[in-house]
Amino acid sequence: MMEIMREGEIVQLLTAFMQKARDDPRIGLAHISLYSALLCHLHAKNGEDPLYIFSHELMPLCKLAGLATYHRSIRQLHEYGYIKYVPSNNHFLGSLVYLKNE
Numbered sequence: 001m002m003e004i005m006r007e008g009e010i011v012q013l014l015t016a017f018m019q020k021a022r023d024d025p026r027i028g029l030a031h032i033s034l035y036s037a038l039l040c041h042l043h044a045k046n047g048e049d050p051l052y053i054f055s056h057e058l059m060p061l062c063k064l065a066g067l068a069t070y071h072r073s074i075r076q077l078h079e080y081g082y083i084k085y086v087p088s089n090n091h092f093l094g095s096l097v098y099l100k101n102e
Contacts, residue, residue: 005047018059
């Protein structure tokens with residue numbers, strides 16, 4: 001089900017993420033950069049959660065040059081409970097990312 005988030009909710013997501021990430025030794029620069037890029041993408045898509053994402057759109061925004069680093073980071077954000085990531089093998093559809101992961 002598609003949910004529309006307001007700007008204030010997006011800021012709350014960032015604040016909550018940063019507070020949790022500060023105390024989580026597993027989270028590094030790539031994770032922080034990728035999560036921030038996801039929030040920017042969410043804002044650009046008018047707050048539509050979940051997001052359909054493509055690595056070629058997010059990688060330049062989060063300054064990740066390696067595809068393996070991108071895939072590892074997004075998978076780890078999912079495994080650590082920061083997002084819900086549903087990968088897609090369809091290059092036209094994109095993968096799904098739920099940011100409001102409750």
